């Protein structure tokens with residue numbers, strides 16, 4: 001049966017998929033270890049039953065780890081990649097194998113070193129150094145046991161050299177682990193910077209930098225979407241055009257900085273007048289556009305009154321306490337016969353102009 005690799009990997013979460021991929025790669029090295037140990041059996045350096053037992057142990061441990069990773073239970077661990085546990089298991093299996101072999105340990109030790117190097121991908125320098133020391137201890141305990149129980153299978157000179165070689169793993173691997181974890185950290189920082197930059201670019205594209213509300217093109221796009229929705233659902237849609245009265249005078253008398261402050265505060269007050277589903281954007285210099293989905297003439301009138309009240313009732317920051325910024329709010333309702341969104345905006349503008357000349361409207 002041909003099992004595609006995709007079936008072994010969790011498809012939904014890319015991080016989880018990467019962990020399982022790494023685990024499967026390490027499992028392939030274990031397969032090589034088992035095959036290589038088969039050669040030791042042929043050479044008479046390992047008992048067949050012991051080979052079978054070690055193979056069973058490797059298969060069971062790897063199966064358990066795979067189930068943990070594939071089921072997502074690994075997420076409950078402090079390190080969901082389970083690298084520490086896997087490296088611990090490698091050391092124990094290495095110790096057992098070294099104990100069972102009657103000679104030629106250096107050959108298979110190389111494959112175990114390959115397995116331990118997987119730790120470089122996840123562990124930091126300190127953790128990898130501890131792993132290296134643990135590997136040396138496991139090897140030392142195994143060969144000491146051989147020396148005690150089967151002295152004929154023990155060559156002190158060779159084992160000492162193996163131990164020294166294995167001992168270099170801690171500092172060398174620790175150095176690489178430190179380097180790789182530094183690279184990982186820098187990569188993570190870059191990703192965060194990139195994400196921030198993307199958000200900033202998005203904001204620059206859709207937000208008005210002075211007031212923080214949607215810019216002209218974004219509010220027009222929103223109106224377009226809402227008009228389509230209103231047509232589809234046969235719902236009303238209202239547009240309010242808010243024009244700050246005699247704004248030129250504010251700039252002239254109090255300066256542009258105060259003018260900017262007034263625009264900013266106006267936007268914040270308008271924000272407080274609308275629902276989450278409504279849209280608010282700066283349409284022009286001192287003009288704001290409010291898009292009110294599912295709002296009929298009565299609802300639009302209520303919002304318009306609220307807007308005028310919020311803007312006019314309290315003094316604006318930067319302006320004298322007795323100065324009241326006035327505004328006109330024009331209401332436009334989407335009509336079934338409208339060819340495009342500009343018609344409803346024009347309706348709101350005409351209403352605003354009519355109110356400016358006749359405030360009683």
Ligand SMILES: Nc1nc2c(ncn2[C@@H]2O[C@H](COP(=O)(O)OP(=O)(O)OP(=O)(O)O)[C@@H](O)[C@H]2O)c(=O)[nH]1
Nearest residue numbers: 210243244245246247248249251256259260285286
């Ligand atoms: N401080 C500041 N002023 C702005 C900004 N954008 C536009 N303006 C000013 O807003 C003023 C708008 O002038 P008009 O369109 O004549 O509007 P108005 O003075 O309010 O006149 P009416 O609408 O007829 O009452 C101009 O003086 C612009 O320079 C801005 O970002 N900051």
